[in-house]
Amino acid sequence: MFAAGLKCPGCGSSNIVDDDLYCQAQLVCVDCGSVVSEGTLADDPVGGTDVSYSRTTAVTKKPCLNLIKGLERVKEMCRILRLNSEIEDLALTYFRQAYQQESFINVTLQRKEVLAGCCVYVSCRQRDWPITLGTISSLLDADPTLVGGVYQEMIKILNIQAPFVSITDVIEAHVQEYKISAQHVTEELAEDSKVLTKRAVALVELAGDSWIVTGRRPLPIMMAATYLAWQSLNPNKHRLKLSLDKFCHLAKVQKRKPAVMRITELKEVLCKLGRELPWVRETVTQDNVVRLVGDILEHRHTLLTRALRTHETAMQADCPQASALNSPTEEVTPSQRSESRDQTADASSALQLCPTDRTENQEGDDSHQTEDPEPNWGVRVLFAPPCVVHAKRRRVEPPPVQNVTGDEEISDSEIDSYIRTPQEARAFALMQKAVSSSGSGNS
């Protein structure tokens, strides 16, 4: 065998051979016979070589250590979350399958651990066990973005589907985390877990109906719901004074920043409903709505109907002309369409959405009249997703050149404007050299 790239120090030839004498490795030059290098017996690693004899001659492939470790991690997580054996078995199967795939076999140990967490997550969802990705991330102590990425990849590779988990299912498990019962805190601040859960569920349902939940991360909403539920169950001055920060500290839960905004949004919805309470004399504001939460939640369906009706009459009073103007100009075709809409509108009176005829009329109105190119239907409706109500003002780009055929003549002057003059090019080259030399000088 020729050892490549080596030169004999004696004669300079590259004709070097591997010559094992008495199991001692030697590199010998063929031409002059001098030994280029040799391994001494004393150089053998202590305790035998890294690769043992049995491993090199093994017939069946043993599962790699990391796979075993990963499976143990899956079992551990299932035990912490107190999942049943069915979910555990499913998670183990998924982990074994995913581990063999090439996108998960040669990756960092952290990624493999995150994969274990994702397998547990998917199994929970497929077996109707409500759990959020946030819980898994905190269990793994990993970045939620990383967990999300691994989750998406795993789903794609294993070609599985995970049914959607709704927030009303998760809230019950979420409230259990809060250490707010009588044994943990003082009498005035304590609350029974079952009662708290019931009210938090009602609040989350209300949030879902009024477009606060869709598209948002569930954890901050659940935190806001729990906080408001706790405050409203016994609205004494101690509870009302306690901020979200202190509440989370008290309940030994990690605070989420967006929860503050969710609390405001939820209170706004409660205010809108609170105004419809017939026995309330004073104006309902963000400060005093917490006391009324119990009543609002109890009668929320009726209050929703009333609020929608009040809103409709208010809108009608505002622009009676607009509706008259638009009935002839409505380009929507056949009478069947408005007919069917009226039917459904009459039928589902209890639930919230915008009064459809109203908004469509006003939309048409806007597009005719105002310069504002995007009619914001969100401000005209009682309940709308907050991203619509507080729409970002987009920079209006100048309208593009119309009627471009793609085969027009391209003027030389335009092309020349994109090319440097020779002087410019020279100056640029000099400048680049100067910058690079100074950079290399500094570094």
Add this chain to the structure above:
Amino acid sequence: MDDLALERYFDDSIANDPSYMVEEELDLQSSLKQSHESRTNSRNSSNLLGETETSGRLGNDLDLSFLPDDLGNQSSSSTVPATAATHQNAELDVLEDRGINLDNLHGMAVVKRQVTVNLGSERNASPFCPMTPMTPMTPMTPVTEKSGIIPQLQNIVSTVNLGCPLDLKFIALQARNAEYNPKRFAAVIMRIREPRTTALIFSSGKMVCTGAKSEEQSRLAARKYARVVQKLGFPARFLDFKIQNMVASCDVCFPIRLEGLVLTHQQFSSYEPELFPGLIYRMVKPRIVLLIFVSGKVVLTGAKERAEIYEAFENIYPILKGFRKQ
């Protein structure tokens, strides 16, 4: 079956529900469904089938002299009840599709009753329309009316082969609008002002052009880049220009219940609010990916032709309308 009863039935059908013949030609299945709903007496479907077929045959032998001369209106007005009937069916399907628990079950029942009543009344009111081959049938409007919203193209990505190897360092030196950082990316990034686009030019001579708002603009921009490279002294040509991707967006102007959409269209949708606020809908035909947001804004991407985008939006619009009211 009893002959007398059969005759009685024929007399009945000709007098009252002549549009049976219309239904027969258009959609036998839907007519069976409608007749089931509107007629209270229970007849099994095979019986009905036999009856409609024979009634059709009999109709051809009938004296048609009482028909008005002008048949243009007839054909169009006859399509109206058919459209209405099938529309009501679609309406029912949509109502059933919404697997979300409706608080107002009473309302649901009311709707169903009203719909069936309408079906019945419309069938009685429909005028008679013969099935003679001379009668020109105006093309029927699609079952669901058009949305009236046109998605606006936002970005076009295209590729072209300039057909000759390029010296990127030279280009970066000689061109004003070029940037080249070989350690970061192995291509020159060039921009032009009109149409406002960016191009990635590789040393093999291949080029990617992005940022145009229409196919023609993309082509014009690619030609301009090729001209710049030509002016710099390379024998650039303009080979295999191809549009690779088109992105469009639009606004349906009503909020959408993404949770409901993911429940009913599970095999196409992926909605993970913890990861991304929008729902990712992978339509199979045409093969387009739609990002649907709660605000009603929809982004369509993955198209190679403009028609695919319009088709995809017309496909998704009725689905979204179904999730308008909870």
